[in-house]
Amino acid sequence: MERLFYFKVPRAHYKADAFILWCFDERFDSFEDRNPFVRLVFWLLNLVGFKQFNPEPSLLRAYVKSVGLKHPDVVKWGGGGKALGTLSDQEIAEALFGQMELSERLHGAKEFHIAVAHSNCGGLPGFENDPDGEDRHHRDLVAKVVRIVGERFPEKKIVGIFPRFDGVYRVAERVRLR
Numbered sequence: 609m610e611r612l613f614y615f616k617v618p619r620a621h622y623k624a625d626a627f628i629l630w631c632f633d634e635r636f637d638s639f640e641d642r643n644p645f646v647r648l649v650f651w652l653l654n655l656v657g658f659k660q661f662n663p664e665p666s667l668l669r670a671y672v673k674s675v676g677l678k679h680p681d682v683v684k685w686g687g688g689g690k691a692l693g694t695l696s697d698q699e700i701a702e703a704l705f706g707q708m709e710l711s712e713r714l715h716g717a718k719e720f721h722i723a724v725a726h727s728n729c730g731g732l733p734g735f736e737n738d739p740d741g742e743d744r745h746h747r748d749l750v751a752k753v754v755r756i757v758g759e760r761f762p763e764k765k766i767v768g769i770f771p772r773f774d775g776v777y778r779v780a781e782r783v784r785l786r
């Protein structure tokens with residue numbers, strides 16, 4: 609085989625501070641370079657205390673930074689954690705639970721952050737002209753998913769989030785029981 613390029617990956621093992629489930633929609637974890645001027649302005653605003661301006665290159669990275677995570681295990685799945693709240697998707701839900709258990713076993717993940725779809729997600733019914741309806745639908749679905757994951761992992765902190773085009777919203781949170 610042939611090495612395509614050189615890149616130094618750290619060998620040291622790590623403790624995952626969280627497990628994150630996120631949709632694979634590239635807009636919400638973009639590989640496209642963000643305008644460097646905008647990033648610079650946001651970086652400066654952030655530096656002087658306006659924390660709502662986030663200079664990170666993608667929404668997922670901005671979320672990770674904003675909640676203070678350093679080494680999250682990230683699983684991307686179409687629709688994020690939507691299947692966890694849908695009775696007809698039990699096989700997918702079990703596979704996603706399996707990934708959470710693996711992250712916990714291998715890296716000791718203590719918190720689970722579950723993005724349930726996002727604005728304009730292909731995995732959900734269209735809400736093109738009804739942003740309030742979309743928000744309502746998500747509030748209910750995210751709360752349900754947080755409850756279901758919490759029942760499965762009573763010792764974990766579960767955070768239910770909704771990524772939108774204007775940032776990430778925390779919808780529901782369940783603190784660990786012990």
Ligand SMILES: [Zn+2]
Pocket residue numbers: 631632633686687688725726728729730731
């Ligand atoms: Zn999606």
